[in-house]
Amino acid sequence: MAQHPLLALEDTANPDPEEYLQAALRWHFSPETGSRLWLDLARRLDFDPVRDIRGYADLGRFPDIAEHLRDRPVEDLVPAGLVDEPVPAVFETGGTTGSPKRLIYTDRWVRRALEWKTAELRAAGFPEGEPWLVAMPSGPHAYGHTSRLQARALGSVLHTVDLDPRWVKKETAAGRRPDAYLTHLVDQLGHVIRTQRIAALTTTPPILTELLLHDALVDRLRASLRYLALAGAHLDDDTYDLIAGTLPDTVIQNIYGSTMVLTTARLRTPTAPPPAALYDGYPPFVVFAVVDPDTHRPVPYGQRGQVRMTHVSSGLFIPNNLERDSAIRAPAPEGGVGDALNSPQPLAAFDGEPVIQGVY
Amino acid sequence: MTTTGTLVELPLLTHRGTHTTRAHETVHAVDGAPLASLSLAPDLLLGQALAAQRRAAPLPAPERAARLAEAADRFLNDTLGGLTFPQHLALVRRVTGHNAPLSEELSRAVATAVAEAPARADRARPVGSLGSWREAAAGPGSGVWTRRGETLAAVLSGNTPTIQNGWLQALALGYRVAVRPSRREPFTAHRVVAALRAAGFRTTDAVCLPTGHAGAETLLRRADLGLVWGGDDVRARYGAEPTIKVGGPGRAKTLVTRGHHTRRTVASIAEAVTALSGAACVNTSAVLVEGDHAALAAALAAALTEEAAGRQTTDRHLGPRVNEATAEALLSQLRRAGAHPEIPLDRIATPHPEGGVVLGPAVLTVGDAHHPLVGGELPFPCVTVAPWAPADGIAPLRGSLVVTAHTEDEALIEALLHEPTVGNVHLGAPTSHGGPHLPHEGYLGAFLMRDKAVVALREEAVVAAR
Incomplete structure (x- = not known):
């Protein structure tokens, strides 16, 4: 059997976005290649996805499938066209807005994202070959898994501290502060920082905030740390200023992404300070839009709106995912698709449920 | 404090000096006019300030008293952060809504509270406790009045300028104080801390850090002791904490x-x-x-x-x-x-x-x-x-x-x-009758201080033991 056009296009250096989207729609909405979930949902659509969807701007016509990702068996999510490929990995969202959603990570996708990310880390001045400490969620969450692959690709020994964002959210929702848990995490980070010469660090803003109150650890980091990535929770600009003042010789990146699109955004200028940073998608695979929360129409450039993310690949089709974040809409790079984001931050509330931020 | 356009700029008064944040909030008069742009401290800064304050040793008690007396004078007479006392009064009156004579009386009472803080605090000292261990060691031994902690967070309300009086006693007793002023009336706390600094208190002795509700909680949790004012909600949240003293409601x-x-x-x-x-x-x-x-x-x-x-x-x-x-x-x-x-x-x-x-x-x-x-x-x-x-x-x-x-x-x-x-x-005196010699919600010193026995080994005691 000849390779499906979508799989061929996926491996092309710069596929044409419209051609790619059409191939993907045919893949996800054909009984031979599509997933049970999308084939079921297709029957309920009031349009024909293959015929009526002409571009990325039309993807807003699809329903938000978040609820199905919480409840459907994973087998229903896997496209039939991948039946002969290695079993995909399943990772889950943090569960910020309810019970977790499950996402399919195929080997193809993981390979592709790893290439992008290692290239970008190099461009940011990541200290290749030197020790990297990552305190991000592993277990059901993708971050711990992908950073292990990245460390291997960059030749860096990986030190990890695990964290359970769901426990923190539960505590916060119950009106308790996760102070004891934060202390527990920083104790573990401290042990690594005291005994290893950590050159790169990835963690959340609340954990780093706690860490930076320990002078001895700050002194060690100031001497060795060249790259710092903050992810998983909002980094406000004033906190960034303080961190930059504390670690003047460190490249600091704010990482913004979503498990729902299986990756974090591409920083247009890897070394730009976070308040000015622009976050791009990876068209044609991952595309962002900034829309009015009520009308779902794009807001004008320079204005704040709700972030909508789209993921289109052979493993997954997430056409219309409204994030729990807002951002300022910026133009995509020349020849790009969709929008770039500036200054993403949590929406005050989403879907009626208050958004709880914890250490994650 | 400098004025940009018509707005007074209220930077944070941090452990390192002054700091203007990108996040800020506009302070409005009761007539709706915008008066000031208030910087808001992020959690990291709150933590860093308290950590620096904990590391700093307090000034000696006599120096604290002398500088408090000087600060009271500067509060009334200096131009602080670009504002004279009359300009300051006008701002306070426009946000609190007190009438002119009362507003001035209350702001002048703050200056008095600054000057008298050591004496007022000392009224809470038990008759069985001395102020200094040296005095206790020189005699037959005694209780010595000792701080329960080193740092104090004061989360203030904005209904009266004299809400400052409590934390000033803590400062007089040697606490390093982090003040989170009311976001409705941040002017008085700002001016008091500015006056203290002008009078020679170090930046680590008192900081003025406006912040949101989450930040206020961060301060209360990170400081050794805390003062907070509020209604039933605040009492429900902090009332059971032995290290936090809740002021209000009154009723x-x-x-x-x-x-x-x-x-x-x-x-x-x-x-x-x-x-x-x-x-x-x-x-x-x-x-x-x-x-x-x-x-x-x-x-x-x-x-x-x-x-x-x-x-x-x-x-x-x-x-x-x-x-x-x-x-x-x-x-x-x-x-x-x-x-x-x-x-x-x-x-x-x-x-x-x-x-x-x-x-x-x-x-x-x-x-x-x-x-x-x-x-x-x-x-x-x-x-x-x-x-x-x-x-x-x-x-x-x-x-x-x-x-x-x-x-x-x-x-x-x-x-x-x-x-x-x-x-x-x-007994017949109005409920509103108060005075520096009267406890308000207890003497503050009873919350801030404890009594430790200090006894020196004396020659005659050794002889007696033989």
């Missing part, structure tokens, strides 16, 4: 027993209702009357109406000037309260020529000492009058910061003194 009440319906009593209650704009925790919010409570309510309404007459549109207005939305919310609450207004409710709100609405006085009567209004309080001169009988006992007086009793009944006075939920007992 001060006055009891009038038979034979005390005199003009003097009515005048005393009128003062208790209207002092401090009627917006303080010590203002009488309920009067319980043995006998004809309606007659006393009428007399009180007449006295208050007379007092307010001709003032409400001047700068000597009785009751606070508030913004229109607040006034409307409070009025509609009263309309729904199910009480008889002795002064028609449409007469208790007077639009003021400088903007905003002057509220009060309001007198309401209810038929039952356990009516919900008796247990409430509103931030303007507003009092509920209810009947009381000896059979009611002190039950309707529970949960009061101050109870004034107009009575000769000594058993009743004893019962009030021994009731745990009654803070202070005044």
